[in-house]
Amino acid sequence: MAPNVSTAATRAALLDAAREEFAAYGIAGARVDRIAERAGVNKERIYGHFGNKEKLFDAVITEALDELTTQIALPGADPAAYVDRLSAYYADHPELVRLLMWEALNYRGQELLPGQESRVERCARKNASLAEGLGQEPSTSTARTMFLLTGLALLPAMLPQLARIMLGEEASAHEDMREHVAAFVAAALPTPKGGSRPR
Amino acid sequence: MAPNVSTAATRAALLDAAREEFAAYGIAGARVDRIAERAGVNKERIYGHFGNKEKLFDAVITEALDELTTQIALPGADPAAYVDRLSAYYADHPELVRLLMWEALNYRGQELLPGQESRVERCARKNASLAEGLGQEPSTSTARTMFLLTGLALLPAMLPQLARIMLGEEASAHEDMREHVAAFVAAALPTPKGGSRPR
DNA sequence: ACCGTAGCCAACCAACTAGTTGGATGTCAA
DNA sequence: TTGACATCCAACTAGTTGGTTGGCTACGGT
Known part of the structure:
Protein backbone atom coordinates (compact mmCIF):
# COMPACT_ATOMS: atom_id res chain seq x y z
CA MET A 1 0.00 0.00 0.00
CA ALA A 2 1.05 3.63 -0.40
CA PRO A 3 2.87 5.15 2.57
CA ASN A 4 0.38 6.82 4.82
CA VAL A 5 0.59 10.16 6.62
CA SER A 6 2.18 8.57 9.65
CA THR A 7 5.03 7.11 7.60
CA ALA A 8 5.62 10.44 5.85
CA ALA A 9 5.52 12.18 9.23
CA THR A 10 8.12 9.78 10.63
CA ARG A 11 10.41 10.40 7.69
CA ALA A 12 10.00 14.19 7.93
CA ALA A 13 10.69 14.18 11.65
CA LEU A 14 13.85 12.15 11.12
CA LEU A 15 15.06 14.50 8.38
CA ASP A 16 14.47 17.58 10.55
CA ALA A 17 16.25 16.05 13.52
CA ALA A 18 19.09 14.80 11.34
CA ARG A 19 19.57 18.21 9.77
CA GLU A 20 20.15 19.77 13.17
CA GLU A 21 22.40 16.97 14.34
CA PHE A 22 24.53 16.76 11.17
CA ALA A 23 24.81 20.56 10.90
CA ALA A 24 26.08 20.73 14.47
CA TYR A 25 28.33 17.69 14.60
CA GLY A 26 29.03 16.47 11.08
CA ILE A 27 28.85 12.85 9.95
CA ALA A 28 31.41 11.29 12.30
CA GLY A 29 30.33 13.39 15.28
CA ALA A 30 26.58 12.97 14.86
CA ARG A 31 24.93 10.32 17.03
CA VAL A 32 22.15 8.14 15.60
CA ASP A 33 20.60 7.74 19.02
CA ARG A 34 20.33 11.51 19.42
CA ILE A 35 18.71 11.90 16.01
CA ALA A 36 16.09 9.29 16.87
CA GLU A 37 15.46 10.83 20.27
CA ARG A 38 15.06 14.33 18.83
CA ALA A 39 12.66 12.99 16.20
CA GLY A 40 10.69 11.02 18.79
CA VAL A 41 11.12 7.89 16.71
CA ASN A 42 12.86 4.54 17.23
CA LYS A 43 16.44 4.35 16.03
CA GLU A 44 15.69 1.33 13.86
CA ARG A 45 13.43 3.54 11.74
CA ILE A 46 16.47 5.45 10.58
CA TYR A 47 17.77 2.25 9.04
CA GLY A 48 14.33 1.33 7.77
CA HIS A 49 13.89 4.66 5.95
CA PHE A 50 17.43 5.58 4.91
CA GLY A 51 19.68 2.52 5.12
CA ASN A 52 22.59 3.92 7.09
CA LYS A 53 23.99 7.09 8.66
CA GLU A 54 25.73 8.32 5.56
CA LYS A 55 22.67 7.92 3.33
CA LEU A 56 20.70 9.86 5.90
CA PHE A 57 23.22 12.67 5.56
CA ASP A 58 22.84 12.54 1.77
CA ALA A 59 19.06 12.85 2.10
CA VAL A 60 19.44 15.80 4.47
CA ILE A 61 21.76 17.82 2.26
CA THR A 62 19.72 17.06 -0.86
CA GLU A 63 16.58 18.34 0.82
CA ALA A 64 18.35 21.49 2.06
CA LEU A 65 19.71 22.25 -1.42
CA ASP A 66 16.26 21.67 -2.93
CA GLU A 67 14.87 24.29 -0.56
CA LEU A 68 17.60 26.76 -1.53
CA THR A 69 16.70 26.30 -5.19
CA THR A 70 13.03 27.02 -4.57
CA GLN A 71 13.83 30.21 -2.69
CA MET B 1 66.36 18.25 33.47
CA ALA B 2 65.78 19.92 30.13
CA PRO B 3 63.90 17.86 27.57
CA ASN B 4 66.35 15.94 25.47
CA VAL B 5 66.36 15.33 21.74
CA SER B 6 64.34 12.18 22.14
CA THR B 7 61.54 13.98 23.95
CA ALA B 8 61.49 16.72 21.30
CA ALA B 9 61.49 14.07 18.61
CA THR B 10 58.52 12.30 20.21
CA ARG B 11 56.57 15.54 20.37
CA ALA B 12 57.42 16.44 16.76
CA ALA B 13 56.42 12.99 15.54
CA LEU B 14 53.12 13.25 17.36
CA LEU B 15 52.42 16.68 15.91
CA ASP B 16 53.18 15.52 12.37
CA ALA B 17 51.01 12.46 12.72
CA ALA B 18 48.22 14.46 14.35
CA ARG B 19 48.27 17.03 11.59
CA GLU B 20 47.59 14.39 8.97
CA GLU B 21 44.95 12.66 11.05
CA PHE B 22 43.09 15.82 12.07
CA ALA B 23 43.26 17.29 8.56
CA ALA B 24 41.76 14.12 7.14
CA TYR B 25 39.16 13.30 9.77
CA GLY B 26 38.59 16.34 12.01
CA ILE B 27 38.45 16.29 15.79
CA ALA B 28 35.55 13.87 16.30
CA GLY B 29 36.62 11.59 13.46
CA ALA B 30 40.33 11.41 14.29
CA ARG B 31 41.47 8.37 16.22
CA VAL B 32 44.06 8.71 18.99
CA ASP B 33 45.28 5.18 18.40
CA ARG B 34 45.95 5.94 14.73
CA ILE B 35 47.88 9.10 15.63
CA ALA B 36 50.10 7.18 18.02
CA GLU B 37 50.62 4.37 15.53
CA ARG B 38 51.52 6.77 12.71
CA ALA B 39 53.97 8.58 15.03
CA GLY B 40 55.48 5.31 16.21
CA VAL B 41 54.85 6.35 19.81
CA ASN B 42 52.72 5.01 22.68
CA LYS B 43 49.24 6.51 22.94
CA GLU B 44 49.81 7.54 26.54
CA ARG B 45 52.47 9.97 25.30
CA ILE B 46 49.77 12.00 23.63
CA TYR B 47 48.22 12.61 27.02
CA GLY B 48 51.64 13.12 28.57
CA HIS B 49 52.62 15.82 26.08
CA PHE B 50 49.30 17.50 25.25
CA GLY B 51 46.73 16.62 27.88
CA ASN B 52 43.84 15.52 25.67
CA LYS B 53 42.72 15.17 22.09
CA GLU B 54 41.36 18.68 21.75
CA LYS B 55 44.52 20.31 23.09
CA LEU B 56 46.49 18.26 20.60
CA PHE B 57 44.34 19.72 17.84
CA ASP B 58 45.01 23.23 19.19
CA ALA B 59 48.76 22.58 19.11
CA VAL B 60 48.53 21.29 15.54
CA ILE B 61 46.65 24.26 14.14
CA THR B 62 48.82 26.76 16.02
CA GLU B 63 51.94 25.20 14.52
CA ALA B 64 50.44 25.21 11.02
CA LEU B 65 49.47 28.89 11.27
CA ASP B 66 52.93 29.75 12.60
CA GLU B 67 54.41 28.17 9.47
CA LEU B 68 52.06 30.15 7.22
CA THR B 69 53.19 33.36 8.89
CA THR B 70 56.84 32.60 8.32
CA GLN B 71 56.26 31.91 4.65
C1' DA C 1 75.18 3.42 46.07
C1' DC C 2 70.83 5.39 46.41
C1' DC C 3 66.85 8.20 45.49
C1' DG C 4 63.83 11.02 42.80
C1' DT C 5 62.15 12.16 38.53
C1' DA C 6 61.24 12.25 33.45
C1' DG C 7 59.72 9.77 29.85
C1' DC C 8 58.18 5.81 28.17
C1' DC C 9 55.19 1.35 27.67
C1' DA C 10 51.49 -2.62 27.63
C1' DA C 11 47.41 -3.50 29.34
C1' DC C 12 43.29 -1.98 30.97
C1' DC C 13 38.59 0.33 31.79
C1' DA C 14 34.12 2.32 31.55
C1' DA C 15 31.45 4.17 28.47
C1' DC C 16 29.99 4.61 23.94
C1' DT C 17 28.23 3.38 19.17
C1' DA C 18 26.25 1.96 14.47
C1' DG C 19 23.60 -1.34 13.13
C1' DT C 20 20.63 -5.77 13.92
C1' DT C 21 17.06 -8.90 15.61
C1' DG C 22 12.83 -10.94 17.02
C1' DG C 23 8.47 -9.69 17.69
C1' DA C 24 4.07 -6.63 18.00
C1' DT C 25 0.38 -4.03 15.76
C1' DG C 26 -2.58 -2.29 12.18
C1' DT C 27 -4.34 -2.51 7.57
C1' DC C 28 -5.99 -4.46 3.41
C1' DA C 29 -7.16 -7.97 -0.01
C1' DA C 30 -8.86 -12.46 -0.74
C1' DT D 1 -11.79 -14.80 9.05
C1' DT D 2 -7.16 -15.18 7.65
C1' DG D 3 -2.76 -14.25 5.78
C1' DA D 4 0.62 -11.11 4.04
C1' DC D 5 2.88 -7.08 4.50
C1' DA D 6 4.31 -2.35 6.10
C1' DT D 7 5.77 -0.03 9.85
C1' DC D 8 7.06 0.28 14.21
C1' DC D 9 9.55 -0.96 18.84
C1' DA D 10 12.71 -2.60 22.92
C1' DA D 11 16.49 -5.00 23.56
C1' DC D 12 20.61 -6.56 21.96
C1' DT D 13 25.45 -7.22 19.78
C1' DA D 14 30.07 -6.79 18.65
C1' DG D 15 33.17 -3.71 18.32
C1' DT D 16 35.18 0.89 19.28
C1' DT D 17 37.18 4.66 21.90
C1' DG D 18 39.34 8.43 24.86
C1' DG D 19 41.68 8.34 28.63
C1' DT D 20 44.05 5.88 32.81
C1' DT D 21 47.06 2.88 35.53
C1' DG D 22 50.88 0.39 37.36
C1' DG D 23 55.27 -0.37 36.39
C1' DC D 24 59.93 -0.17 33.85
C1' DT D 25 64.29 2.15 32.46
C1' DA D 26 67.68 5.69 32.29
C1' DC D 27 69.75 9.59 34.13
C1' DG D 28 71.42 13.11 37.28
C1' DG D 29 72.18 14.86 41.91
C1' DT D 30 73.55 13.89 46.57
Missing part, protein backbone atom coordinates in the same frame (compact mmCIF):
# COMPACT_ATOMS: atom_id res chain seq x y z
CA ILE A 72 16.69 31.93 -4.50
CA ALA A 73 16.21 33.15 -8.06
CA LEU A 74 18.92 32.97 -10.70
CA PRO A 75 21.67 35.61 -10.81
CA GLY A 76 20.24 37.60 -13.73
CA ALA A 77 21.62 41.00 -14.68
CA ASP A 78 22.69 42.06 -11.19
CA PRO A 79 25.32 39.71 -9.71
CA ALA A 80 25.85 41.99 -6.70
CA ALA A 81 22.16 41.84 -5.82
CA TYR A 82 22.24 38.08 -6.32
CA VAL A 83 25.17 37.72 -3.94
CA ASP A 84 23.37 39.94 -1.46
CA ARG A 85 20.24 37.79 -1.37
CA LEU A 86 22.24 34.58 -1.39
CA SER A 87 24.28 35.92 1.55
CA ALA A 88 21.05 36.74 3.38
CA TYR A 89 19.76 33.22 2.75
CA TYR A 90 22.96 31.66 4.09
CA ALA A 91 22.89 33.98 7.12
CA ASP A 92 19.34 32.77 7.84
CA HIS A 93 20.23 29.13 7.17
CA PRO A 94 23.64 28.55 8.74
CA GLU A 95 22.84 24.84 8.88
CA LEU A 96 23.07 24.65 5.09
CA VAL A 97 26.47 26.35 5.14
CA ARG A 98 27.69 23.89 7.74
CA LEU A 99 26.29 20.91 5.84
CA LEU A 100 28.20 22.03 2.73
CA MET A 101 31.35 22.30 4.82
CA TRP A 102 30.96 18.82 6.32
CA GLU A 103 30.28 17.52 2.81
CA ALA A 104 33.40 19.28 1.50
CA LEU A 105 35.55 17.76 4.23
CA ASN A 106 34.09 14.35 3.57
CA TYR A 107 34.61 14.67 -0.19
CA ARG A 108 37.21 12.27 -1.57
CA GLY A 109 37.41 13.58 -5.08
CA GLN A 110 35.82 11.06 -7.34
CA GLU A 111 32.72 9.54 -5.87
CA LEU A 112 29.33 10.86 -6.90
CA LEU A 113 27.79 13.48 -4.67
CA PRO A 114 24.21 13.16 -3.45
CA GLY A 115 21.89 14.44 -6.15
CA GLN A 116 24.84 15.09 -8.41
CA GLU A 117 23.00 15.22 -11.71
CA SER A 118 20.43 17.75 -10.61
CA ARG A 119 23.03 19.81 -8.79
CA VAL A 120 25.15 19.97 -11.96
CA GLU A 121 22.08 20.97 -13.94
CA ARG A 122 21.12 23.77 -11.56
CA CYS A 123 24.64 25.16 -11.55
CA ALA A 124 24.69 25.14 -15.34
CA ARG A 125 21.47 27.20 -15.29
CA LYS A 126 23.02 29.65 -12.83
CA ASN A 127 26.08 29.95 -15.02
CA ALA A 128 23.94 30.63 -18.09
CA SER A 129 21.98 33.29 -16.22
CA LEU A 130 25.12 34.99 -14.93
CA ALA A 131 26.75 34.91 -18.36
CA GLU A 132 23.68 36.48 -19.93
CA GLY A 133 23.62 39.14 -17.23
CA LEU A 134 27.25 39.94 -18.00
CA GLY A 135 26.57 40.10 -21.73
CA GLN A 136 28.72 37.03 -22.34
CA GLU A 137 28.40 33.41 -23.45
CA PRO A 138 28.51 30.77 -20.71
CA SER A 139 32.09 29.52 -20.38
CA THR A 140 34.53 28.09 -17.88
CA SER A 141 35.44 31.66 -17.03
CA THR A 142 31.86 32.59 -16.19
CA ALA A 143 31.52 29.33 -14.24
CA ARG A 144 34.57 30.30 -12.19
CA THR A 145 33.01 33.68 -11.52
CA MET A 146 29.80 31.92 -10.46
CA PHE A 147 31.86 29.74 -8.12
CA LEU A 148 33.50 32.82 -6.56
CA LEU A 149 30.14 34.57 -6.12
CA THR A 150 28.73 31.51 -4.36
CA GLY A 151 31.84 31.29 -2.24
CA LEU A 152 31.76 34.96 -1.29
CA ALA A 153 28.17 34.60 -0.16
CA LEU A 154 29.19 31.60 1.98
CA LEU A 155 32.37 33.00 3.53
CA PRO A 156 31.07 34.88 6.55
CA ALA A 157 29.10 31.86 7.76
CA MET A 158 31.84 29.42 6.78
CA LEU A 159 34.63 31.08 8.74
CA PRO A 160 33.09 32.66 11.83
CA GLN A 161 36.24 32.12 13.87
CA LEU A 162 38.37 33.91 11.29
CA ALA A 163 35.84 36.74 11.13
CA ARG A 164 36.05 37.01 14.89
CA ILE A 165 39.83 37.24 14.87
CA MET A 166 39.94 39.73 12.00
CA LEU A 167 36.95 41.91 12.83
CA GLY A 168 36.56 41.53 16.59
CA GLU A 169 33.09 42.67 17.76
CA GLU A 170 32.30 43.91 14.23
CA ALA A 171 32.10 40.27 13.17
CA SER A 172 28.52 40.31 14.47
CA ALA A 173 27.52 43.08 12.09
CA HIS A 174 26.27 40.65 9.46
CA GLU A 175 24.36 43.21 7.39
CA ASP A 176 27.44 45.44 7.13
CA MET A 177 29.44 42.43 5.97
CA ARG A 178 26.79 41.57 3.37
CA GLU A 179 26.88 45.10 2.02
CA HIS A 180 30.67 44.93 1.90
CA VAL A 181 30.56 41.66 -0.04
CA ALA A 182 28.00 43.05 -2.49
CA ALA A 183 30.09 46.20 -3.01
CA PHE A 184 33.18 44.06 -3.61
CA VAL A 185 31.32 42.07 -6.25
CA ALA A 186 29.87 45.18 -7.86
CA ALA A 187 33.39 46.58 -8.17
CA ALA A 188 34.75 43.33 -9.58
CA LEU A 189 32.05 42.77 -12.19
CA PRO A 190 31.02 45.48 -14.63
CA THR A 191 27.32 46.01 -15.13
CA PRO A 192 26.77 45.61 -18.88
CA LYS A 193 25.78 48.79 -20.78
CA GLY A 194 22.85 48.68 -23.23
CA GLY A 195 22.07 45.32 -24.82
CA SER A 196 21.13 42.61 -22.30
CA ARG A 197 17.90 42.88 -20.33
CA PRO A 198 17.34 41.15 -17.02
CA ARG A 199 14.93 38.20 -17.12
CA ILE B 72 53.77 34.45 3.34
CA ALA B 73 54.67 38.14 3.35
CA LEU B 74 52.18 40.87 4.15
CA PRO B 75 49.75 42.10 1.44
CA GLY B 76 51.59 45.36 0.65
CA ALA B 77 50.69 47.42 -2.38
CA ASP B 78 49.49 44.58 -4.58
CA PRO B 79 46.50 42.74 -3.06
CA ALA B 80 45.98 40.65 -6.20
CA ALA B 81 49.57 39.38 -6.04
CA TYR B 82 49.11 38.69 -2.34
CA VAL B 83 45.97 36.64 -2.99
CA ASP B 84 47.82 34.79 -5.73
CA ARG B 85 50.68 33.69 -3.48
CA LEU B 86 48.34 32.95 -0.59
CA SER B 87 46.24 30.81 -2.97
CA ALA B 88 49.38 28.99 -4.05
CA TYR B 89 50.31 28.35 -0.43
CA TYR B 90 46.85 26.93 0.36
CA ALA B 91 46.96 24.79 -2.78
CA ASP B 92 50.29 23.37 -1.58
CA HIS B 93 49.06 22.95 2.00
CA PRO B 94 45.49 21.69 1.77
CA GLU B 95 45.84 20.30 5.30
CA LEU B 96 45.89 23.86 6.67
CA VAL B 97 42.71 24.70 4.77
CA ARG B 98 41.02 21.62 6.17
CA LEU B 99 42.23 22.34 9.71
CA LEU B 100 40.72 25.83 9.47
CA MET B 101 37.44 24.30 8.32
CA TRP B 102 37.32 21.77 11.15
CA GLU B 103 38.15 24.60 13.55
CA ALA B 104 35.34 26.73 12.06
CA LEU B 105 32.83 23.91 12.44
CA ASN B 106 33.96 23.33 15.99
CA TYR B 107 33.75 27.04 16.85
CA ARG B 108 31.03 27.87 19.34
CA GLY B 109 31.24 31.63 19.18
CA GLN B 110 32.70 32.83 22.42
CA GLU B 111 35.49 30.67 23.65
CA LEU B 112 39.10 31.64 23.01
CA LEU B 113 40.72 30.16 19.97
CA PRO B 114 44.15 28.50 20.15
CA GLY B 115 46.84 31.18 20.01
CA GLN B 116 44.13 33.86 19.84
CA GLU B 117 46.24 36.82 20.91
CA SER B 118 48.99 36.25 18.39
CA ARG B 119 46.49 35.47 15.65
CA VAL B 120 44.66 38.73 16.32
CA GLU B 121 47.97 40.58 16.26
CA ARG B 122 49.05 39.08 12.94
CA CYS B 123 45.72 39.90 11.33
CA ALA B 124 45.97 43.47 12.55
CA ARG B 125 49.37 43.70 10.84
CA LYS B 126 47.91 42.30 7.63
CA ASN B 127 45.09 44.81 7.78
CA ALA B 128 47.54 47.69 8.29
CA SER B 129 49.62 46.53 5.35
CA LEU B 130 46.59 46.18 3.08
CA ALA B 131 45.24 49.57 4.11
CA GLU B 132 48.58 51.21 3.37
CA GLY B 133 48.71 49.48 0.01
CA LEU B 134 45.26 50.85 -0.79
CA GLY B 135 46.25 54.37 0.29
CA GLN B 136 43.82 54.21 3.22
CA GLU B 137 43.85 54.10 7.00
CA PRO B 138 43.23 50.71 8.63
CA SER B 139 39.53 50.41 9.42
CA THR B 140 36.76 47.86 9.78
CA SER B 141 36.18 48.26 6.07
CA THR B 142 39.76 47.37 5.20
CA ALA B 143 39.59 44.50 7.71
CA ARG B 144 36.50 43.17 5.88
CA THR B 145 38.37 43.41 2.60
CA MET B 146 41.28 41.53 4.18
CA PHE B 147 38.80 38.87 5.32
CA LEU B 148 37.41 38.53 1.79
CA LEU B 149 40.88 38.28 0.26
CA THR B 150 41.81 35.53 2.72
CA GLY B 151 38.53 33.76 2.00
CA LEU B 152 38.93 34.01 -1.77
CA ALA B 153 42.37 32.44 -1.50
CA LEU B 154 40.87 29.61 0.57
CA LEU B 155 37.74 28.93 -1.50
CA PRO B 156 38.99 26.51 -4.13
CA ALA B 157 40.51 24.20 -1.51
CA MET B 158 37.61 24.69 0.88
CA LEU B 159 34.87 23.66 -1.53
CA PRO B 160 36.31 21.04 -3.88
CA GLN B 161 32.96 19.32 -4.26
CA LEU B 162 31.26 22.54 -5.31
CA ALA B 163 34.11 23.29 -7.74
CA ARG B 164 33.62 19.82 -9.19
CA ILE B 165 29.90 20.36 -9.71
CA MET B 166 30.29 23.84 -11.16
CA LEU B 167 33.43 23.40 -13.23
CA GLY B 168 33.48 19.71 -14.04
CA GLU B 169 36.92 18.56 -15.23
CA GLU B 170 38.15 22.17 -15.21
CA ALA B 171 38.03 22.02 -11.43
CA SER B 172 41.49 20.41 -11.60
CA ALA B 173 42.97 23.43 -13.37
CA HIS B 174 44.16 25.01 -10.13
CA GLU B 175 46.48 27.54 -11.73
CA ASP B 176 43.71 28.85 -14.01
CA MET B 177 41.49 29.21 -10.97
CA ARG B 178 44.22 31.11 -9.09
CA GLU B 179 44.62 33.50 -12.02
CA HIS B 180 40.87 33.98 -12.13
CA VAL B 181 40.77 34.78 -8.41
CA ALA B 182 43.66 37.24 -8.73
CA ALA B 183 41.97 38.95 -11.71
CA PHE B 184 38.72 39.17 -9.74
CA VAL B 185 40.56 40.84 -6.86
CA ALA B 186 42.47 43.19 -9.19
CA ALA B 187 39.15 44.29 -10.68
CA ALA B 188 37.55 44.76 -7.27
CA LEU B 189 40.35 46.75 -5.69
CA PRO B 190 41.85 49.78 -7.41
CA THR B 191 45.63 50.03 -7.50
CA PRO B 192 46.43 53.36 -5.83
CA LYS B 193 47.90 56.04 -8.13
CA GLY B 194 50.98 58.00 -7.01
CA GLY B 195 51.53 58.31 -3.25
CA SER B 196 51.97 55.00 -1.43
CA ARG B 197 55.04 52.87 -2.09
CA PRO B 198 55.13 49.13 -1.53
CA ARG B 199 57.13 47.98 1.49
